[in-house]
Amino acid sequence: MSSSPPGPADSPERPETGPVVRPVVPADPAGLPHWPAPPQPVDDAADQQTQPVVIPVVPDVELPPPSPVEPAEPPVDPDAGRLTADRISQVVRGRQTILRTLSLTVEPGHLVAIIGPSGAGKTVLLETLAGLRTPSTGSVHRAGGVGSLGFVPQDDIIHRELPLGRVLRYAARLRLPADADVDAAVADVLTVLRLTEREKVRVGRLSGGERKRASIAVELLAKPRFFFLDEPTSGLDPATSAEVMRALRRIADSGCTVVLTSHHPPDVDVCDEVVVVAAGGGLAFTGDPMKAREFFDTPTVAGIYTRLDEHNRDYWLRRFADERASKTDLFAIPALPVSAPPGEKRAVPAIPSASPTVQPPVAPLRQWTLLTTRSLDILAHNRLTLSIVLGSPVAILLMFLMLFKSGAFDPATPSPNTSAMILFWIAFGGFFFGLTYGLLQICSEFPIFFREKFAGVGIWPYVLSKLAALLPLLVLVDALLLVVLRLTDRLPKGGFGQLAELFLTLLLASVCAMALGLLASAAVTEPGQATLMLPMLCFPQVLFGGAFLPVPVMADVGRWLSYLMSNRWAFEALGHTAGVEELWRNGKSPLGPPLLASYEDTFSSPAWVDWLIVSGMTLVFLGACWLVLRTKAARRGSRPAR
Structure with missing residues (x-):
């Protein structure tokens, strides 16, 4: 790590004229330079004895024409993977309002859970964020993710009659370019979701959790920038649910923005953020799960559902809007999930990186x-x-x-x-x-x-x-x-x-x-x-x-x-x-x-x-x-x- 150059107060006074003096920078055996530590104060006598390194003047020579410069790679968009919903609403058949003027932002690489009572509009919100539904008002922006999107509904999206590996190969050929390495792509997602040993097993014989991970694998083949899942742990036992959430945690840690709906409170503790939708489709909270418990004054995520029922639906919407307007730090987005130990960064596993490019459709x-x-x-x-x-x-x-x-x-x-x-x-x-x-x-x-x-x-x-x-x-x-x-x-x-x-x-x-x-x-x-x-x-x-x-x-x-x-x-x-x-x-x-x-x-x-x-x-x-x-x-x- 390099240190800052010494400031004027720390450097000995340099004469106004004379040869250009540069410090000698030694290199380590690997060829990487070690910048010296800032110079310590010395007395004038020692300073006078110090001999500067003089760079000789090189006579003018004719230089060969410069070689063509290779075009620089396009800069990486720092916002790629950010999901923004701006005052979106959903009205069905021109009468029934499902979502009510809702705004939120999901940062790149975050794992976000959408929770709320049944019928509150969680799935509608998820489909709107994913682009499956066009909002009646407002807009949804997915930075750097046009065409790079995965969506896993509640139902299985795989044929149960075929072996898992064959299902994934058909899905890969339907999604990836003709010259893509299908076998490598399938091997990658099987490794990420820990299904390698089940590759030759018929999908119908997989357990519920394995089938859910298999559905996730189908969508992961195209390396999506954004990943949306509708109740991925629904109907699974606690151990299997935790296994699915760990897989989603690894996907999010790789840089993919993951948004899911859930009725399973333990799912929220694995997430970076939680979005609480109140009855009627209004936004009751969005932010860190720990601060969500503070906001609703309950020690558990399950208690949030009880607190939502204790007041009418507009109470929490108004309170959250007031807190948001006051710009308190209640809704600051943490850099790490709640489950990460203090001071420890998340380790990024070997997982296919999300690709911001739009794959051309298969002919x-x-x-x-x-x-x-x-x-x-x-x-x-x-x-x-x-x-x-x-x-x-x-x-x-x-x-x-x-x-x-x-x-x-x-x-x-x-x-x-x-x-x-x-x-x-x-x-x-x-x-x-x-x-x-x-x-x-x-x-x-x-x-x-x-x-x-x-x-x-x-x-x-x-x-x-x-x-x-x-x-x-x-x-x-x-x-x-x-x-x-x-x-x-x-x-x-x-x-x-x-x-x-x-x-x-x-x-x-x-x-x-x-x-x-x-x-x-x-x-x-x-x-x-x-x-x-x-x-x-x-x-x-x-x-x-x-x-x-x-x-x-x-x-x-x-x-x-x-x-x-x-x-x-x-x-x-x-x-x-x-x-x-x-x-x-x-x-x-x-x-x-x-x-x-x-x-x-x-x-x-x-x-x-x-x-x-x-x-x-x-x-x-x-x-x-x-x-x-x-x-x-x-x-x-x-x-x-x-």
Whole structure:
């Protein structure tokens, strides 16, 4: 450490003229200079004997041109990581006030807890500070942290079917640039959160505290400057809660600004600051936890809740505003947390440093590829779901074989009614496969979708990845259904072209139904509601599909509704390809001509016309699904949809 140069009073008087004198500075073996101690007073005789070090005059010489100067690195913003809320408020539906003109500042690298009674608006405040909600009035400023932000909701934001390491690698590839070292990033966060030994364990088998730390790890991959968590210790036992808080303490000590909500009083003692929100969304206190106890005149954090109930909500707001206006030192922000020993600095652990730069979003095509691969991976690891997905078509196929006799399409002995029912139930089977495959795809992972949407994942890559992941299964089950029925003489004995045309019709119908299932999944709020929608979506397809009651003989309202049924157009395309008009008109069954008369020109249009209609419906359903997800994401304050 260098000392200050001696002042004029300590230095011997220097002559006005003479050579320039500089002290000799010795260097240590490492090459770092040791500045000498200030000179001690000496007598005049000794001073006269001191020989100055004279710097000789160097003659003028021609110097080589200076080398190009490397551009200096941009200076580090000392305010980076500071969070400021300036008179923010939140009003819901133009009437209900959730937050009331609230202002606060969080210093860089601080761990802050937001506490208060239930319904006071803690989560709304957290989401507003994080940028998930736009304040009705006021503003929030995150210095040096645009795009560098992590948010962990109360729900798990990880898929439980996959091993932890694989979950983190998918998350890293969705958040980090293509040239980033994903394995190194995953290893870093596993080390920081002490989950290295659990890397190969399926997430569903982790303990509650480990799953919470795993959710934190997902957000830590992008090295956020700001980190927000909604009740990270909710539902955890005291020991596990303390473990999670220690992990957050290490993250904050690394320079990341961490803000969390909590109902667990021991969490506050680990924090640098506490923000107390009173009922009605007003700010009752912000500052050091120890001084919070002094302010509320209670020895414990739990006592703060009791003190809030002893007075009306405006009492504490006014008192805190008065104390703030008086500029007392009550709200001075300490440099160290309360838990740190006096005079001892916090040790900064080896943790990925927060990055103030904005990571460019991953390209949509790469997002789609990663999301599709992940969906297939999840399906492969969920054996029960995979068994149901593959087993249900087999069960339906067996029902076909048990229900319908062979030879219904034989011109010598045709069965017009049976042939119509076979074609209709083939169309409905494809519809049912697609609908059930898509119905639970989105609603079962809403927390993950919203978090990844906020991290930059586009809605279109997400929706299309669901379609792409399940398309191979639809191809398999549709092909299996047609091939088995053809081999067992329950379809016309046409050539390969006819079978291919039947397959294309069935596949388009299945994809359309899956798009409808994705739309329904996006529209509901939880999987139970999606399950209840299954009969509501299936019955209209049966009633207005045009098989049990031909479209020409329907009432006007029913006929108009039939235009909206994808099953109608699939049934008509299958009938045209199977040649039922020729079979019923010229076959040796007396039931054929009357049945054909009731259907009139139902099967007269070429199949490609029906394909265009079904394809158009598919695009409409997918577009509506995108719009629903975009609207839901906008309500949660996500970034603009892509």
